[in-house]
Amino acid sequence: MTTERQRFGALGETIAERWLRGRGWRVLQRRFRSGHRDIDLIAEREGTVAFVEVKARQGGWFGGPLEAVNWRKRRELVRSASIWIDRHGRVGESYRFDVIGVILDERGVRVRHVENAFGVSSRA
Numbered sequence: 001m002t003t004e005r006q007r008f009g010a011l012g013e014t015i016a017e018r019w020l021r022g023r024g025w026r027v028l029q030r031r032f033r034s035g036h037r038d039i040d041l042i043a044e045r046e047g048t049v050a051f052v053e054v055k056a057r058q059g060g061w062f063g064g065p066l067e068a069v070n071w072r073k074r075r076e077l078v079r080s081a082s083i084w085i086d087r088h089g090r091v092g093e094s095y096r097f098d099v100i101g102v103i104l105d106e107r108g109v110r111v112r113h114v115e116n117a118f119g120v121s122s123r124a
Helices: 004-021 071-088
Strands: 026-034 037-045 048-057 094-105 108-118
Touching: 004 026, 004 037, 004 048, 004 094, 004 108, 026 071, 037 071, 048 071, 071 094
Parallel strands: 048 094
Antiparallel strands: 026 037, 037 048, 094 108
């Protein structure tokens, strides 16, 4: 059963995907799943593959998108990305983790793309 929250999250992912495509990114996969974890978008441009976490908000009162990706979520993203790389990675590609925040409110739609939002730490 799809909840309102899930539908809103899917809308945020669609907006983020269109935003990336408009800037020359090719979306390789949407909602890559490994176990109970997933990566919202996996996109490639000029030999760089970005594993993208999308955070959609109705207004800005919940903080920014980067603050919403805590160390546990980062650890899950790193683990899922490692599985994706093992299955689909190619020699010469570089990899990074991005976060895209999508805010929808009375002023319209705003997108904030944080490139290289975090690296792989020893906690991963």
